[in-house]
Amino acid sequence: MPATLKIALVGIGKIARDQHIPALAASPDWQLAAAVSRQGHVAGVETFSDTAAMLAACPDVSVVSLCLPPVPRYEVAAACLAAGRHVMLEKPPGATLAEVHALQAMAAARGLTLFATWHSRMAMGVAGAKAWLAGKTVTRAHITWREDVRHWHPGQDWVFEPGGMGVFDPGINALSILTEILPGPVHLTSATLEFPTNRATPIAAQLQFSGHVSADFDWRQTGKQTWDIAVETPDGALRLEQGGNKLHINGAEIAGEDSIMGEYPALYARMAALVRTGQSDVDLAPMVHVADAMTLGRRVTVADFDF
Amino acid sequence: MPATLKIALVGIGKIARDQHIPALAASPDWQLAAAVSRQGHVAGVETFSDTAAMLAACPDVSVVSLCLPPVPRYEVAAACLAAGRHVMLEKPPGATLAEVHALQAMAAARGLTLFATWHSRMAMGVAGAKAWLAGKTVTRAHITWREDVRHWHPGQDWVFEPGGMGVFDPGINALSILTEILPGPVHLTSATLEFPTNRATPIAAQLQFSGHVSADFDWRQTGKQTWDIAVETPDGALRLEQGGNKLHINGAEIAGEDSIMGEYPALYARMAALVRTGQSDVDLAPMVHVADAMTLGRRVTVADFDF
Numbered sequence: 312m313p314a315t316l317k318i319a320l321v322g323i324g325k326i327a328r329d330q331h332i333p334a335l336a337a338s339p340d341w342q343l344a345a346a347v348s349r350q351g352h353v354a355g356v357e358t359f360s361d362t363a364a365m366l367a368a369c370p371d372v373s374v375v376s377l378c379l380p381p382v383p384r385y386e387v388a389a390a391c392l393a394a395g396r397h398v399m400l401e402k403p404p405g406a407t408l409a410e411v412h413a414l415q416a417m418a419a420a421r422g423l424t425l426f427a428t429w430h431s432r433m434a435m436g437v438a439g440a441k442a443w444l445a446g447k448t449v450t451r452a453h454i455t456w457r458e459d460v461r462h463w464h465p466g467q468d469w470v471f472e473p474g475g476m477g478v479f480d481p482g483i484n485a486l487s488i489l490t491e492i493l494p495g496p497v498h499l500t501s502a503t504l505e506f507p508t509n510r511a512t513p514i515a516a517q518l519q520f521s522g523h524v525s526a527d528f529d530w531r532q533t534g535k536q537t538w539d540i541a542v543e544t545p546d547g548a549l550r551l552e553q554g555g556n557k558l559h560i561n562g563a564e565i566a567g568e569d570s571i572m573g574e575y576p577a578l579y580a581r582m583a584a585l586v587r588t589g590q591s592d593v594d595l596a597p598m599v600h601v602a603d604a605m606t607l608g609r610r611v612t613v614a615d616f617d618f
Numbered sequence: 619m620p621a622t623l624k625i626a627l628v629g630i631g632k633i634a635r636d637q638h639i640p641a642l643a644a645s646p647d648w649q650l651a652a653a654v655s656r657q658g659h660v661a662g663v664e665t666f667s668d669t670a671a672m673l674a675a676c677p678d679v680s681v682v683s684l685c686l687p688p689v690p691r692y693e694v695a696a697a698c699l700a701a702g703r704h705v706m707l708e709k710p711p712g713a714t715l716a717e718v719h720a721l722q723a724m725a726a727a728r729g730l731t732l733f734a735t736w737h738s739r740m741a742m743g744v745a746g747a748k749a750w751l752a753g754k755t756v757t758r759a760h761i762t763w764r765e766d767v768r769h770w771h772p773g774q775d776w777v778f779e780p781g782g783m784g785v786f787d788p789g790i791n792a793l794s795i796l797t798e799i800l801p802g803p804v805h806l807t808s809a810t811l812e813f814p815t816n817r818a819t820p821i822a823a824q825l826q827f828s829g830h831v832s833a834d835f836d837w838r839q840t841g842k843q844t845w846d847i848a849v850e851t852p853d854g855a856l857r858l859e860q861g862g863n864k865l866h867i868n869g870a871e872i873a874g875e876d877s878i879m880g881e882y883p884a885l886y887a888r889m890a891a892l893v894r895t896g897q898s899d900v901d902l903a904p905m906v907h908v909a910d911a912m913t914l915g916r917r918v919t920v921a922d923f924d925f
Contacts (some may be wrong), residue, residue, distance in 0.1 A: 385805070407910035408715075409805035409903070410828075416803065473808070473916045496723065498692070498716035501780070511916055521717075596716070602909035603714035609780045609818055610917075 316583060317344040319365055319372045321387055322379030323351030323358070326401065330430075331378055334575035340583035345369045362387050366394040374424075374586060377401060382474040385410040388425075392417045397424040399582045403483055403598050404428075406474040415593050424585045426578075427593040429487035433577035436551050436558030439566050441492040443549060444542065449493060451523040451543040456485045457532035460514070466618045470512065477512025479601045481538075482528035486597040488540060488555045489524070497524045499600060502608035507616035514616055518604055531616075623890060624651040626672055626679045628694055629686030630658030630665070633708065637737075638685055641882035647890035652676050669694050673701045681731075681893060684708060689781040692717040695732075699724045704731040706889050710790055710905050711735075713781040722900050731892045733885075734900040736794035740884035741862030746873050748799040750856060751849065756800060758830040758850040763792045764839035767821070773925045777819065784819025786908045788845075789835040793904040795847060795862045796831070804831045806907060809915035814923035821923055825911055838923075 318341050320327055332353060335343045346358040347365050359365040365372070375391040376399040377384055385405055391398050392414065404427035405411040411427065418425035431437070458481055460470070469475045476483070489497075497520040505515040518526040538554035547561040557567030585592055625648050627634055639660060642648045653665040654672050666672040672679070682698040683706040684691055692712055698705050699721065711734035712718040718734065725732035738744070765788055767777070776782045783790070796804075804827040812822040825833040845861035854868040864874030892899055 406914055407806050408906045409803065409910055412906070413803045413805055474914045476913075496716065496720045498720055499714050506917075599715045599719070599909075602906075602913045603716055606783075606909045606912040607713055607781045610813075 314339075315342045316340060316374055316586060317342050317369075317372045318374040318376055319345040319347065319369060320353070321347040321362055321365075321375060321377045323348035323353060324378065327351070327378045330575040331376060333572075334579050337576060338579050338583075341579060344372050362390055366391065366396070373397060374399065374582070376582075380469050380475070381406040382469075385414065388414050389417060392421060392423055392425070395421065395423065397586050399426045399428060399578075402427070402429050402487065403476065403601070404593070404595070408595060408598060408602055411593065411595060411598070415591070418591055422589065424582070424589070425591045425593055426582050426585055427595070428578045428582075429484070429491075429594070429597060430574040430578055431484035431487050431555050432491045433574040434488070434551075434553075434555030435567050435573060436565070437488055437491055437555045439558050440542075440549055440551055440555075443560055444492050444494050444544070447494060447544045447546055449495075449522060449524070449542055449544055452489070452493070452525070453541050454485045454489060454526035454528075455537050455539045456482050456526065457529040457537045459533050459536065460530040461618060468618070471507075471510040471616070473511050475512050476601065477510070478514055478516055478528045478530040479512075479604070481530070482516065482526065483597045483601055484554065485526060485528070485538065485540065486600045488551065489526075490594075490596040490600070492540075492542070493524075496596075497521045499603040499607055502604045504604065504608040504610050505613045506610055507614060508612050509615045509617075514613065516604060516608065518600075621646075622649045623647060623681055623893060624649050624676075624679045625681040625683055626652035626654060626676060627660070628654040628669055628672075628682060628684045630655035630660060631685065634658070634685045637882040638683060640879075641886050644883060645886050645890075648886060651679050669697055673697065673703070680704060681706065681889070683889075687776050687782070688713045689776075692721070695721050696724060699728060699730055699732070702728065702730065704893050706733045706735060706885075709734070709736050709794065710783065710908070711900070711902070715902060715905060715909055718900065718902060718905070722898070725898055729896065731889070731896070732898045732900055733889050733892050734902070735885045735889075736791070736798075736901070736904060737881040737885055738791035738794050738862050739798045740881040741795070741858075741860075742880060743858050743865030743873050744795055744798055744862045746865050747849075747856055747858055747862075750867055751799050751801050751851070754801060754851045754853055756802075756829060756831070756849055756851055759796070759800070759832070760848050761792045761796060761833035761835075762844050762846045762848075763789055763833065764836040764844045766840050766843065767837040768925060775925070778814075778817040778923070780818050782819050783908065784817070785821055785823055785835045785837040786819075786911070788837070789823065789833065790904045790908055791861065792833060792835070792845065792847065793907045795858065796833075797901075797903040797907070799847075799849070800831075803903075804828045806910040806914055809911045811911065811915040811917050812920045813917055814921060815919050816922045816924075821920065823911060823915065825907075
């Protein structure tokens with residue numbers, strides 16, 4: 312296998328420009344060899360308007376990374392696997408659980424790598440939090456994930472369309488950390504979902520899980536933005552802030568930085584290792600919790616929301 | 619292992635009386651040794667008002683079968699597994715996917731059998747339909763599942779509460795047959811969910827899956843009740859009627875009866891075989907499709923519904 316893997320990016324939007332392209336440019340593992348975008352363009356990289364054309368023109372691109380919204384993702388991922396390429400998926404890995412199960416089966420049948428990424432699991436404090444909690448008893452945990460959708464998704468109406476997930480788009484990042492660090496599984500026991508009267512997905516949600524674990528997701532937070540997880544044990548308390556990037560244990564700062572810029576380089580390092588060792592990594596636990604909340608949650612309507 | 623297995627039934631409601639108790643009484647594999655019910659009672663069987671008391675009083679009951687509604691089911695199932703008993707679950711196996719995953723892990727860790735039953739898969743025509751479709755290409759399939767909730771769930775408000783699943787309570791039976799007979803997986807691509815303005819779960823749903831597979835679920839059907847699945851292939855067409863109990867292939871009746879009375883005896887025969895061979899059987903595919911529909915579906919409101 313060559314020292315540098317040729318990769319194509321599909322979906323050149325905000326997350327691709329902010330995270331994927333810089334992460335690839337800084338890595339010795341990767342060469343960004345092609346891009347697929349209807350409108351976007353990456354300087355110095357051949358850009359195609361559809362995936363089929365890219366796959367036909369670039370037989371030496373062995374890996375495709377998908378950063379487009381969840382609803383169109385399955386068709387593109389399936390086409391890439393059918394063409395013998397390894398696939399890396401932005402979070403959430405699809406619009407439905409069943410389609411990701413189908414991609415898993417396709418990848419396994421072809422001996423290809425499928426990596427369903429959860430970038431927040433690569434935040435600076437997560438590994439330390441997981442190590443400290445291993446073997447401990449969690450008596451209580453609470454997630455506070457409150458941000459301003461107008462700032463982070465300006466004008467992106469798709470987040471409020473079916474499959475766009477609404478406030479679970481950021482909230483699933485919190486759930487990806489929770490399911491990584493807790494020493495045992497939890498399951499949803501009740502939820503309230505706040506739907507704006509003019510929108511198809513929730514703008515806020517309050518979740519109750521087994522074992523005194525809870526979450527407060529809100530997309531209407533102006534001013535200070537909060538992405539915190541607090542965990543209590545008989546041996547002390549842990550606090551993750553800044554989306555998992557700052558870790559405090561019993562009040563002392565253990566690890567961390569204010570930036571999330573380490574997450575995508577870590578994802579791409581992991582993808583390179585998965586491809587080189589012929590493995591896949593598809594953990595749907597965060598997505599299962601969202602599906603459970605959408606199934607079991609009680610819907611209430613709140614004020615109209617417009618960008 | 620004894621020739622007859624002692625079993626306890628938890629939840630003595632309509633389904634227990636109509637199906638579970640007659641099936642157990644007719645089987646050489648089983649002895650109904652205890653029941654748990656807050657109000658119900660089974661003639662000739664010791665009845666307890668809670669599961670913990672039954673487990674303590676009946677150490678020789680090796681298997682517990684749960685026929686109570688999905689929301690309280692997890693706590694009872696977990697208590698039975700913790701007490702070293704094999705567990706059989708009515709459909710759907712829980713209120714959330716995550717709780718069933720947790721039960722699976724508990725059962726596996728203890729070497730116990732967990733059987734998530736789908737009674738409609740035992741309908742008379744299903745095995746024949748699956749055998750005929752094996753290796754064929756499905757070009758189109760459609761489910762029509764229209765019944766009268768007032769007849770089948772008279773006054774059962776829980777079906778319209780969060781976790782009660784609404785029209786997916788019968789619809790999941792259709793999905794359990796679909797996922798059993800199709801030669802490959804499908805995934806939901808869009809759905810419309812009709813919520814009565816005064817209820818928390820849908821009373822009707824229209825589902826579109828990949829591969830030209832679709833479903834029409836409606837709980838407002840008075841008069842003739844319909845539980846049909848039609849499947850088209852280049853080699854001819856198949857039609858399941860009566861909830862999977864009648865099978866027609868290219869217009870000829872292959873198998874079937876008007877009754878569902880064979881389904882529960884088949885479930886209990888399978889449970890006996892699973893316990894005796896130390897296996898579990900937990901296929902969540904039907905429940906995944908419901909969770910996907912609740913996640914991806916577009917909600918519309920329809921007229922109030924009252925029993």
